[in-house]
Amino acid sequence: METIYADHAATTFPRPQQVVDAMVNYLCNIGCNPGRGGYGRSLDAARLVYEARTLLAEFFHVPQPEQIIFTPSVTYSLNLVLKGLLQPGDHVIVSSMEHNAVVRPLTRLATERNLQVEKLTCKPDGTLEPKQLKDALRTNTRLIVLTHASNVTGTLLPVYEIGEILAGSDIFYCLDTAQTAGTEEINFQDLNCDYLAFTGHKGLLGPPGIGGLCLSERAAACTLPLVEGGTGSRSEQVQQPELLPDKFESGTQNVPGIAGLTAGVKLVQETGLQKIKKHKAELTAAFLDGLAGIPGIKVYGTKDAGKTTATVSLNLEGVDNGDLSFMLEQGFGIMTRSGLHCAPWAHQTIGSFPEGTLRFSFGLSSTVPEIEEIISALQTIAAEIA
Numbered sequence: 014m015e016t017i018y019a020d021h022a023a024t025t026f027p028r029p030q031q032v033v034d035a036m037v038n039y040l041c042n043i044g045c046n047p048g049r050g051g052y053g054r055s056l057d058a059a060r061l062v063y064e065a066r067t068l069l070a071e072f073f074h075v076p077q078p079e080q081i082i083f084t085p086s087v088t089y090s091l092n093l094v095l096k097g098l099l100q101p102g103d104h105v106i107v108s109s110m111e112h113n114a115v116v117r118p119l120t121r122l123a124t125e126r127n128l129q130v131e132k133l134t135c136k137p138d139g140t141l142e143p144k145q146l147k148d149a150l151r152t153n154t155r156l157i158v159l160t161h162a163s164n165v166t167g168t169l170l171p172v173y174e175i176g177e178i179l180a181g182s183d184i185f186y187c188l189d190t191a192q193t194a195g196t197e198e199i200n201f202q203d204l205n206c207d208y209l210a211f212t213g214h215k216g217l218l219g220p221p222g223i224g225g226l227c228l229s230e231r232a233a234a235c236t237l238p239l240v241e242g243g244t245g246s247r248s249e250q251v252q253q254p255e256l257l258p259d260k261f262e263s264g265t266q267n268v269p270g271i272a273g274l275t276a277g278v279k280l281v282q283e284t285g286l287q288k289i290k291k292h293k294a295e296l297t298a299a300f301l302d303g304l305a306g307i308p309g310i311k312v313y314g315t316k317d318a319g320k321t322t323a324t325v326s327l328n329l330e331g332v333d334n335g336d337l338s339f340m341l342e343q344g345f346g347i348m349t350r351s352g353l354h355c356a357p358w359a360h361q362t363i364g365s366f367p368e369g370t371l372r373f374s375f376g377l378s379s380t381v382p383e384i385e386e387i388i389s390a391l392q393t394i395a396a397e398i399a
């Protein structure tokens with residue numbers, strides 16, 4: 014049986030050959046530690062990491078490459094921001110569509126550091142009005158954390174409008190771009206944001222285990238590192254260096270991951286964000302169109318393919334979404350994700366808690382014939398259970 018991968022919101026698959034080749038090239042032909050030696054291979058590794066930093070700074074429109082920090086994931090980056098910035102008594106604003114990568118560390122910190130956490134409740138389609146944020150601001154508001162798009166419904170949040178509201182204020186602004194980097198235009202400077210957390214293994218087409226954080230200068234100065242240790246620089250000093258990116262990058266880097274991410278980002282640039290977005294919007298529109306004709310299907314989130322990523326959550330009346338996911342794989346080779354997708358607040362917002370949803374998400378390698386096969390499979394199952 015042929016298979017169809019419809020879980021690109023979880024991770025990209027299959028990985029482009031260029032990504033695999035770049036990783037193998039590092040492992041076989043370079044192999045050494047960047048910034049830890051003066052010999053050729055170590056310098057080659059350092060050049061590789063610098064090239065990646067420069068590429069990502071250009072990609073996200075960040076002024077200096079040193080403002081890009083490599084981390085293992087967006088989860089790590091968000092933990093770094095929350096744990097490194099927030100002080101007792103701070104007021105923090107988040108949306109009700111946030112992933113547990115924000116919700117869980119914030120829940121712990123709320124108790125440990127006596128934070129005031131305010132959740133902006135999005136509409137049942139996952140959208141947020143910028144005015145809601147304006148009304149929530151207080152004199153002790155220290156940080157706003159928003160996901161650029163929900164990983165449950167795909168709904169995009171008005172992150173640029175919110176950046177305009179916050180411009181010139183002393184409130185820090187953090188964006189989680191896990192679901193949008195590599196599809197949406199993300200301009201760090203136009204967003205007026207202080208922290209832009211990204212992950213390499215989704216829309217950026219890279220391998221798992223590599224992500225990062227772009228920081229404004231003021232954010233870098235006010236944030237403590239999550240991990241301290243060897244940086245290959247200022248080794249005479251027993252305190253963590255303040256210089257960037259070393260302040261936040263201790264220990265041996267995931268250089269194969271960085272090599273793979275570089276190849277992924279180059280592929281995104283060569284293909285073009287507009288073309289990628291158009292392709293995904295066409296797939297989403299075709300999928301939503303097909304779903305509209307199937308009795309018993311309830312689609313969550315906005316139905317406007319221009320206001321969402323290529324992620325669609327649904328339930329089929331009378332069938333548990335876990336069972337539906339199983340039937341799709343066993344009967345038709347279609348891979349999806351069921352349940353709560355690490356985002357319980359989002360399901361409370363859209364009305365699918367605690368049962369969750371079945372999530373389909375499409376990527377650059379997804380095709381219209383695949384969408385047609387998925388629709389046909391859902392029609393068959395819906396007819397069988399009717």
Ligand SMILES: Cc1ncc(COP(=O)(O)O)c(C=O)c1O
Nearest residue numbers: 086087088112114160164191212
């Ligand atoms: C919106 C959002 N934030 C954070 C994450 C966590 O990403 P990672 O596992 O790469 O850290 C995800 C992953 O699905 C996500 O969708």
